[in-house]
Amino acid sequence: MAGRVGRAPHTGSLRATGVRWDDGMSDADTAPAGPVLPVRRDLTDGVVLLREPTDDDASAILDGASDPETVRFTRVPSPYSLEMAHGFVRTIRTGWAEGTTCIWAICDAAEPDELLGVIGLHGIDLTGDPGGIAEIGYWMRPAGRGRGLMKRAARLVSLFGVDELGLTRIDWVATVGNDASRHVAESNGYVVEGLLRRRDAPRGVRHDIWIGGLLSEDLPRG
């Protein structure tokens, strides 16, 4: 299924921290159609599998979105509900169809039915020379953490962004102190470029954020 790239302005690092669950709560990312995206497909390196989330994943999404660390470090609505999880699955479909977001379920390749986490590229803007931009976001359920799966998933998604979408830059943003997220990003070539003081307040309390990014030539190959 081919998607289309919307003409939405870049909505990246200054608006989002991690996976943008608020995508599903508004029509902000359902921009007018533009150029066609590559065909949606699974990504794998044999250890981690990134696949399309389905309604069967709703309870796993609810579990992950309810985790305190995910609530602390992302914009997931809290409290979360099963209905929101089904809405998120629909939003993911729309994002691919409209070409504004590419979001995958993260699974152990040996257990492809169990969603362990979510990863995606948001705010995709393919305009510009030498290429477009987007923002990476991710979370992992506690059961999936510490197994190296997110580092692998971030690599696959970054490769997809650079090689298949032609992105020249992928933004990364995190709450200051989210060392696990920073490690995932830096191990894939992302560079932390600065700190914005009191820039974010997803739960009403202002805090500092790290901003960073990957240029296409930063991505480790081989």
Ligand SMILES: CC(C)(COP(=O)(O)OP(=O)(O)OC[C@H]1O[C@@H](n2cnc3c(N)ncnc32)[C@H](O)[C@@H]1OP(=O)(O)O)[C@@H](O)C(=O)NCCC(=O)NCCS
């Ligand atoms: C950030 C997160 C996605 C990492 O997932 P994960 O499955 O643990 O990631 P991986 O196992 O692939 O890799 C984690 C790496 O960070 C390291 N790490 C974990 N906690 C760390 C910490 N507190 N400080 C420094 N490094 C840390 C691990 O040792 C591992 O590195 P290594 O393989 O070189 O030893 C997960 O902790 C999470 O979902 N957190 C809540 C949501 C979130 O913060 N999302 C990102 C928003 S920007």
